[in-house]
Amino acid sequence: MGLIEDAKKGIITEEMKIVARQEGVSEDYIRRAIAGGHVVIPVSPYRDVKLCGIGEGLRTKVNASIGTSSDIIDIDMEVEKARQAELAGADSLMELSTGGDFLEIRRRVVEATNLSVGSVPLYQAFIEAARKFGAVIHMEEDAIFKATEEQAKLGTNFMAIHTGINYETMKRLQNQGRHGGLVSRGGAFMTAWMLHNEKENPLYSEFDYLLEILKEHEVTLSFGNGMRAGAVHDATDRAQVQELLINAELADKAHNFGVQTIVEGPGHIPLDEIETNVVLQKRVTNRKPFYMLGPLVTDIAPGYDDRVAAIGAAISSSHGADFICYVTPAEHLALPTAEEVYEGVISSRIAAHVGDMIKLKKRDADLEMGHARRDLDWERQYAVAINPERARAIRDERSPADTDACTMCGDYCALKIVSRHFSF
Template sequence: MGMLEDAAAGRLNDEMRLVAQAEGKSPEFIRRGIASGRIVIPISPYRETRPVGIGKGLRTKVNASIGTSSDIVDVDMEVEKARVAESAGADTLMELSTGGDLREIRRRVIEVTSLSVGSVPLYQAFIEAIRKHGAGVDMTEDELFRAVDEQARMGTNFMAIHTGINRICLERLKAQGGRFGGLCSRGGAFMIAWMLHNEKENPLYSEFDYLLEILKEHEVTLSLGNGMRAGAIHDSTDRAQIQELVINAELADRAQAAGVQTIVEGPGHIPVDEIEANIRIMKRMTDERPFYMLGPLVTDIAPGYDHIVAAIGASLSSAYGADFICYVTPAEHLALPTPEDVREGVIAARIAAYIGDMIKLGRRDRDLEMGRARRDLLWDMQFHLALDPQRARQIRAEREPADSRVCTMCGDYCALKIIKSSINLSK
């Protein structure tokens, strides 16, 4: 029996109990969430992972995406990025390589992490078609579904699959007169190019029942891809994006009925004043299924700092109800990320998710403890409570104060030290 079938039949399993313990919820709360489609726990029968729950009522989770490109194929670096992402606190990992030996890279990455690992099988199928046939648009439907099956057997826990791009979406895109920022989804671009060249419907849509059979057999969680997401804020919440969401919402119902756990992906570039509307529409249309927000980037003019831009958008997204955040690194739109870029991206996204959870879940106890630790100049406690203790310790150690009770920002004139000798403000 699969995860969704267990939950629907009223059965608790080990993964549900472990997630409940990690989240401070009852196992029954987790079971009911899975049965309703509002919580998922991505698993695989082919490898053991640290179970993570994604969905309504749970802590906002952070995904880190890694992978080679056609320009840079350094497998050892990708393995290191996987390790860095996990040590920095990512909840899941997506392996999205497009250069080199795709199977060997995925095998090595999966081997070194205990995190749930996601993929986009369309990448592999399209790129292998280029190598085999000379053009990605010559990919066959069988080659695409074989890539899904193969990656599932390797121990992939969840897959972003571009099911919602169909002929109706293409008509919407044409009818609205194109886009200011083009199409930023690599998978979306691959599939649209294939559809136009072959004059066929997207097989991931037309053969959706067959896709579900493969995913169900291997207990893969389906992440309904957002191929029409905006790559510029002036394209956000346009007709093509909403049309794809309508289709994915319908497909999510079919996946649930087939016993396949489902996540719905959301748009990438959104101005701040549209974030709440996007999440409310998505949650309403999909009956509160887990929402995977890609970013979002809330301005287009900060290359080199897009991890900060995305953190602003992600904190609001989390507060309004997004369940799952895909990190963005400082290298976004510029280059393939390094291990240090990955670390920066994970920490920024974790901060954003935490800020959102302060609102969404009302969790502020840790901030209360930090306030008291700072008031009382308890440095070890401050480091213990910090989201990134290593960085906090490093900065303080590099600029040691003469008086160990304070820091070099204020030194002898530390307000906390001065007032402490005059009045007791403990609360």
């Protein structure tokens, strides 16, 4: 029996109890939210997983994506990226390799972390077809389902699956066009396959079979956003909205079947459309957990896209997004290094916290930092900081003559001056 069935029967499982303690909510709140499809807890029957609740009323979670490319295949580096993501405080990982031995890479990554690890089985199926037959268009339909089951047995416990790309979605894309093209690898693979073979997407046409595999292996289904905008001028267009509508209907079906579901959102959105995207997604999916990819709010800052995405993520979280996929400084430029993975996670964690200050009205940490700064209590400041080691290192490398103050103000520290006359 899965978590959804337990929740609907009124059973509070150990997983629900743990997440309730983590989030500071009641156990019955978690049970009811899982029963209603508003919260998920990715689990795995194949390995111990650090439990993480994702959804309504919970802290916004951050995912870090790693993986090889066709140009750079270094498993040790990907394992180090996984470690750095976990060290930086990521709540989950996605292993998205497109080069090398897919199963060996994923096995190594899964062994290196106890975080939930996600994947996109479609990548493996299409790229193996290209290696074997010379082009992705020659993929055999069953290969996607085979890859899904293989990856699940490795302990990959949530998967982005591109079910919403079908003939109706493609019509909208073809009729309206795009300023930034189609940027999803999964979307590109599947549309090319459908057009060449004149067949419907098997993930859509054989959705019941997909659900059977996912339920058997207790995989959380994250509905992939294959039509996401890759340029802010394409945000919230017809193809994106059509895919969302299809995924929303399938998400209800999956939940009723007993498969936990997340619905992914678009990647490039201008500031004034973020709230619309969150409200629309929540409304049409019956408040399923929303996984926002970034979002990037401008297209002109390569090299700084972790900061661009942090702006979008903070606003997304404040309006109700539940899960954020980080972006690294290398986005649009290169495969990220381990250091860039770490920085990307920190940027997204800051953004998630800023959003939660609004969404959940949780500002206790900020109040504690305010008091610690007022009192010039540096150890308390480090303890509250999102990255204590960095804060301490910056202060230590420019040590002040007056150890109470810092070298920004030195002898003219406003807090020290005022404390002589006022007691707060």
